[in-house]
Amino acid sequence: MHRANEKHRLRFRFRVNDVESLSDVPVTPDMLFHGSSLDPTMLRMTTGTLDLTLEQFLAQPVVETPDGIVKVSDVIRFAANKAGGVHYDPRRSAREEAIDQAVTQLARLGVHLLAISLVTIARVSLVGLRPLYDAILRLPELPPLLAHYRLDEGAYHFEGRGQFLQTALAYDLQEGLSWNGIVRIMEQAEPGRRVVYELGNVDGTVPRVTLFVDEGGSLGASALFTNDGSLEAVLQNFRQTLLYDRFTYVGFDLDLRSSTASLRLLLNNVVVAQAEGVVDSRTGRVTQHTIGADLIGSNSATFQIRELIIATSPLEAAVRTQLARYFWLRWHD
Structure with missing residues (x-):
């Protein structure tokens, strides 16, 4: 000591x-x-x-x-x-x-x-x-944060039957986004595509960024900018992996810093799916985000979450490694 x-x-x-x-x-x-x-x-x-x-x-x-x-x-x-x-x-x-x-x-x-x-x-x-x-277990130096939720112990539990947390905000999605959470994706209470997290505008205008679980047991992240400008990174058959129904470091990075946008889905700091494309991100204003459902409180997902960190730009590899270590030290069972 x-x-x-x-x-x-x-x-x-x-x-x-x-x-x-x-x-x-x-x-x-x-x-x-x-x-x-x-x-x-x-x-x-x-x-x-x-x-x-x-x-x-x-x-x-x-x-x-x-x-x-x-x-x-x-x-x-x-x-x-x-x-x-x-x-x-x-x-x-x-x-x-x-x-x-x-x-x-x-x-x-x-x-x-x-x-x-x-x-x-x-x-x-x-x-x-x-x-x-x-004092020992501190967050690494991160880009400015959009949100940080954490329990000292236990987890937030979303049953998938209408529970969600919703926050109004005012943020310009210029460089992108980095979403990082200790999440346990569970068997869904309701069929169909269920939303773990969504960022956007309640009036339906773009952009809209979503983390979801589909009916087939896949885990995915999507970013919609216009009707013909979208990205989607999906890990098929996530339900069949050893990480399903276990607390796992789930993350996705949306990178808008170059002419070609990219979206990467990560599990335990390993990229498991990614997508690239040219999108129109000039109208990047978002005014609300929701944990546990979509922006209007529908399509709620069944999961538990212990900590969530959302940064206002993608993380560099070294920083993400430090964050993964922080998560492991704080939350490994």
């Missing part, structure tokens, strides 16, 4: 519940086990919380008896070195015998002291170290 923090120099705080101590209990028990009650994400207490330094957290009591306390650091050390951990040692000091006795005493009551304590310590530690995780 200290080595990872050398560059960022963050000051960590570990939040625990302000639990009562043995001296606060009217009748002194043989043992007071705090266990999961230390974790404020599992139990809220009227006494509030404490934000501790690492040293204070390691010294936080987990078990209290009239003869002494078992601290967080004691539990970690005992589990690693004495209780079958990677550095197992059957020998016991007097203090370790006391910890072993507490473990045995609670086990008779059906309470696993080590398991509960280690899970609690891990949860509190992960919350406390989240600033370091976020």
Whole structure:
């Protein structure tokens, strides 16, 4: 942890519940086990919380008896070195015998002291170290963003029965677009061509850019500029691939920076379909985009999405590789 923090120099705080101590209990028990009650994400207490330094957290009591306390650091050390951990040692000091006795005493009551304590310590530690995780796992330098949606955990779920997110905007589609998401394309709830994402104008005027799944299980991206000026990149039979119904880095790049426009569809940073052509992109104004359906809220798709990044121009190969690494570190299961 200290080595990872050398560059960022963050000051960590570990939040625990302000639990009562043995001296606060009217009748002194043989043992007071705090266990999961230390974790404020599992139990809220009227006494509030404490934000501790690492040293204070390691010294936080987990078990209290009239003869002494078992601290967080004691539990970690005992589990690693004495209780079958990677550095197992059957020998016991007097203090370790006391910890072993507490473990045995609670086990008779059906309470696993080590398991509960280690899970609690891990949860509190992960919350406390989240600033370091976020500092290390930063987005690469990207072109200006049109949108960025992200959940810290879980996913947005679109059932394909009319759910969608819609946002008004004002954007000139001059250089193109780069759409990048962690998406799980699922079996569609309704037949026909279903829309995962669409950018354009609600009055139907061009341009219009769409990511879709068709009835045959293919995945595609399309860009319409005039009635006779369009591009479409389609991966046939996507449903038959190993990436179907799994969270995958799905992306497409629309490049309008040269006289010949191009549209590339990518899965896990690999181009799986592409199209090129001459299009009239002079009227590139768009005023709305929709996630989960088309611009008028129809043809909704069934999928889940964890994070979506839409940049206002195509990504260079090196930048896309960095973005793929960012996605993998943040979202790989």
